[in-house]
Amino acid sequence: MLKILIPTLFLLPTTWLTSSKWLWPTALTQSMLIALGSITWLNNTTDTGWTALNSYIGTDPLSTPLLVLSCWLLPLMLLASQNHLSSEPINRQRMYITLLATLQLFLILAFGATEMIMFYVMFEATLIPTLLVITRWGNQTERLNAGTYFLFYTLAGSLPLLVALLMLQNNTGTLSLLIIPYAKPLLLMPFGSKIWWAACMIAFLVKMPLYGMHLWLPKAHVEAPVAGSMVLAAVLLKLGGYGMMRLMIVLDPLSKEMVYPFIVLALWGVIMTGSICLRQTDLKSLIAYSSVSHMGLVAGGILIQTPWGFTGALILMIAHGLASSALFCLANTNYERTHSRTMLLARGLQIALPLMTTWWFIASLANLALPPLPNLMGELMILTSLFNWSAWTLILTGIGTLITAAYSLYMFLMSQRGPLPQHMLALPPSYTREHLLMALHLIPLLLIILKPALLWGWFAC
Amino acid sequence: MNPFILSILLLSLGLGTTLTFASSHWLLAWMGLEISTLAIIPLMSQHHHPRAVEATTKYFITQAAAAALILFASTTNAWITGQWDINFDLHFFPASMLTMALALKMGLAPVHFWLPEVLQGLDLTTGLILSTWQKLAPFILMCQIMPVNSSLITFLGVTSTLVGGWGGLNQTQLRKILAYSSIAHLGWMILVMQFNQQLALLALIIYIPMTFSTFMIFKTNSSTTVNTLAASWAKTPALTAITPMILLSLGGLPPLSGFMPKWMILQELTKQDIPLTASIAALSALLSLYFYLRVSYAMTLTISPNNLNATTPWRLQTTASTLPLAISATISAMLLPLAPATLALLSL
Numbered sequence: 056m057l058k059i060l061i062p063t064l065f066l067l068p069t070t071w072l073t074s075s076k077w078l079w080p081t082a083l084t085q086s087m088l089i090a091l092g093s094i095t096w097l098n099n100t101t102d103t104g105w106t107a108l109n110s111y112i113g114t115d116p117l118s119t120p121l122l123v124l125s126c127w128l129l130p131l132m133l134l135a136s137q138n139h140l141s142s143e144p145i146n147r148q149r150m151y152i153t154l155l156a157t158l159q160l161f162l163i164l165a166f167g168a169t170e171m172i173m174f175y176v177m178f179e180a181t182l183i184p185t186l187l188v189i190t191r192w193g194n195q196t197e198r199l200n201a202g203t204y205f206l207f208y209t210l211a212g213s214l215p216l217l218v219a220l221l222m223l224q225n226n227t228g229t230l231s232l233l234i235i236p237y238a239k240p241l242l243l244m245p246f247g248s249k250i251w252w253a254a255c256m257i258a259f260l261v262k263m264p265l266y267g268m269h270l271w272l273p274k275a276h277v278e279a280p281v282a283g284s285m286v287l288a289a290v291l292l293k294l295g296g297y298g299m300m301r302l303m304i305v306l307d308p309l310s311k312e313m314v315y316p317f318i319v320l321a322l323w324g325v326i327m328t329g330s331i332c333l334r335q336t337d338l339k340s341l342i343a344y345s346s347v348s349h350m351g352l353v354a355g356g357i358l359i360q361t362p363w364g365f366t367g368a369l370i371l372m373i374a375h376g377l378a379s380s381a382l383f384c385l386a387n388t389n390y391e392r393t394h395s396r397t398m399l400l401a402r403g404l405q406i407a408l409p410l411m412t413t414w415w416f417i418a419s420l421a422n423l424a425l426p427p428l429p430n431l432m433g434e435l436m437i438l439t440s441l442f443n444w445s446a447w448t449l450i451l452t453g454i455g456t457l458i459t460a461a462y463s464l465y466m467f468l469m470s471q472r473g474p475l476p477q478h479m480l481a482l483p484p485s486y487t488r489e490h491l492l493m494a495l496h497l498i499p500l501l502l503i504i505l506k507p508a509l510l511w512g513w514f515a516c
Numbered sequence: 517m518n519p520f521i522l523s524i525l526l527l528s529l530g531l532g533t534t535l536t537f538a539s540s541h542w543l544l545a546w547m548g549l550e551i552s553t554l555a556i557i558p559l560m561s562q563h564h565h566p567r568a569v570e571a572t573t574k575y576f577i578t579q580a581a582a583a584a585l586i587l588f589a590s591t592t593n594a595w596i597t598g599q600w601d602i603n604f605d606l607h608f609f610p611a612s613m614l615t616m617a618l619a620l621k622m623g624l625a626p627v628h629f630w631l632p633e634v635l636q637g638l639d640l641t642t643g644l645i646l647s648t649w650q651k652l653a654p655f656i657l658m659c660q661i662m663p664v665n666s667s668l669i670t671f672l673g674v675t676s677t678l679v680g681g682w683g684g685l686n687q688t689q690l691r692k693i694l695a696y697s698s699i700a701h702l703g704w705m706i707l708v709m710q711f712n713q714q715l716a717l718l719a720l721i722i723y724i725p726m727t728f729s730t731f732m733i734f735k736t737n738s739s740t741t742v743n744t745l746a747a748s749w750a751k752t753p754a755l756t757a758i759t760p761m762i763l764l765s766l767g768g769l770p771p772l773s774g775f776m777p778k779w780m781i782l783q784e785l786t787k788q789d790i791p792l793t794a795s796i797a798a799l800s801a802l803l804s805l806y807f808y809l810r811v812s813y814a815m816t817l818t819i820s821p822n823n824l825n826a827t828t829p830w831r832l833q834t835t836a837s838t839l840p841l842a843i844s845a846t847i848s849a850m851l852l853p854l855a856p857a858t859l860a861l862l863s864l
Binding site: 150161172175176177179180182183187190191199202203206207210211214215217218221222224225254 | 757760761764769770771772775779782783786787791794795798799801802805806809813816817818819852
């Protein structure tokens with residue numbers, strides 16, 4: 056773990072000590088080498104389940120895909136931000152890279168933490184760099200409101216989580232994930248335990264987000280600059296899913312009754328947010344609501360607590376992370392050329408930028424869960440496990456899948472097909488950097504088709 | 517001010533607090549409190565500005581009333597129990613009176629009303645002394661009389677955190693914001709004081725560098741309102757980058773130091789089986805966080821190339837040393853990894 060943590064930590068001196076000519080190439084190379092090094096974590100061969108274990112940090116089949124995703128995303132974020140930051144003073148650019156690198160550090164520590172308080176501290180710590188990226192480098196006045204919503208929704212959920220974790224520590228004597236599965240059963244009170252369950256889960260449900268508590272997400276995703284949107288969509292939402300999966304082991308007998316309203320909200324959210332996507336005029340807002348929709352399915356898969364549900368949730372988290380981040384990068388290529396997110400203004404781009412259309416096509420297909428992409432594998436597994444629990448969920452998830460296909464196709468057709476508007480003059484052609492960025496998003500997604508067992512988590516047999 | 521007079525006043529201030537620290541007799545403790553009150557009065561009114569004189573008067577009256585109440589309570593306790601020693605438990609009636617008197621001295625809700633107005637009338641340096649040094653003596657006395665009427669202490673604590681949060685929401689004057697911040701933090705300290713005095717001391721020890729840093733930052737920028745902070749990026753760009761960290765640390769966000777006392781206090785409250793109080797206190801911290809966030813928005817997160825909120829002033833080199841601010845800023849932002857060492861130093 057230190058082989059990855061120390062180079063990530065030393066990205067900070069790197070950004071401040073390299074000359075301005077070499078800043079971006081150096082940061083990019085270092086983060087890429089870290090990402091390649093992190094892929095070695097996927098090799099989980101120990102019998103106990105925990106690899107790279109020491110007193111504080113360890114990895115297991117659940118956290119390694121998410122760790123590799125976060126490490127992979129940092130060079131991609133740097134690639135994506137290079138253009139819009141080039142006009143800023145050099146120290147501001149260094150500050151931006153510093154924020155992204157500290158965010159990376161906190162994410163690695165969060166996913167690698169074996170003790171729940173460490174996870175909690177790192178979970179909260181990721182808020183600060185993200186808040187600073189959104190509110191300082193976002194482009195519209197709404198970014199301040201977005202930052203406030205982001206911070207307060209997450210904190211209002213996670214402060215009760217802190218109290219709940221401390222109560223758990225009081226009860227079992229430890230908060231280490233290594234010990235808790237073997238600890239004595241919880242002393243449960245009739246009503247208080249239900250509140251305690253809710254306090255444990257609400258933080259992660261707000262982060263995922265669950266449909267009723269999702270208002271922060273469209274604001275934050277839309278107002279953030281591209282690197283902020285990428286990391287929010289790809290990794291920070293998954294922190295919620297990961298936390299839920301870790302805590303589910305502890306909450307076991309309570310969850311049987313408590314999950315009902317949340318599964319209902321999750322599935323209803325899939326349909327509602329999908330429908331809103333069909334009416335969006337803002338491209339980034341569409342992708343943001345699509346994220347809520349997919350994460351609603353993930354939430355359903357986790358809350359159902361079956362092996363297929365958990366596996367489907369993990370696969371969908373990774374696949375959605377790559378696909379959603381790719382879509383945000385594509386939306387950013389539009390934004391950098393037209394300085395507008397309105398879909399009506401940037402349409403028919405296949406005529407102007409045909410090579411980018413390939414990436415739009417693949418990313419849209421990934422979003423609508425086309426076989427054989429892992430998005431479909433995740434969705435199908437969750438669908439099946441929900442169907443096994445109750446046949447009626449098939450109506451909701453089926454309609455959800457249809458609506459997802461509809462808005463993904465709508466997004467693709469709106470932005471790429473049709474006549475090019477008269478006002479689109481002098482669009483710079485696609486940069487190699489943008490093609491590289493999209494390739495680095497989508498090629499891993501395609502490669503996962505060949506070995507999805509890497510992402511199956513605990514149940515890869 | 518004449519340096520000799522200034523040194524006499526500051527040394528008397530130190531004497532008063534030290535006397536209270538060192539005393540085991542209630543009369544001596546009361547004397548220490550009175551000395552420190554009297555010593556700070558000339559410091560407060562040194563500029564002879566009507567607003568400063570008003571603040572001084574308000575401070576004097578409230579502190580004198582509180583001290584008289586302390587005298588009365590300790591005398592009553594001596595009458596009932598027959599001894600003046602601070603270390604012996606108090607009879608419940610003078611104990612409650614003493615608690616309210618010390619709450620008035622420190623500025624806990626619901627007897628906090630003097631603090632924002634007094635702090636607003638002072639210049640930033642004297643305000644700093646009021647917010648940090650003057651809290652030490654009543655705090656120590658409060659620690660020593662524990663455990664006392666539990667519901668009163670919990671009431672004082674929860675009300676203070678809530679009042680500190682809600683009261684600061686509508687403020688644009690920085691000194692009033694810091695006053696409400698002080699009320700909220702004292703609320704947290706009081707909540708845990710009945711169970712574990714060392715944790716209350718930890719909260720105070722973390723709070724003092726954070727408040728010191730904030731006052732020093734405002735002094736460096738010579739700004740007393742939120743709007744004037746918007747020009748700080750031109751005066752002190754490095755400080756502009758660091759201030760959000762200090763403010764968010766005051767708000768109690770991990771991984772900054774301000775999280776440490778909150779975490780430890782919530783842990784203690786949970787161990788003592790009052791998780792509901794813990795949750796209420798935790799959520800009230802969100803109220804305070806809102807106005808800290810607003811200050812950091814105005815100062816750092818809306819700087820150029822976004823719209824300028826204030827005219828850019830001349831960037832003059834400061835002659836004052838920035839070393840104290842550097843040290844306290846580092847402590848207020850980066851002490852959380854050293855939490856085990858800090859707790860061990862407090863013999864927990």
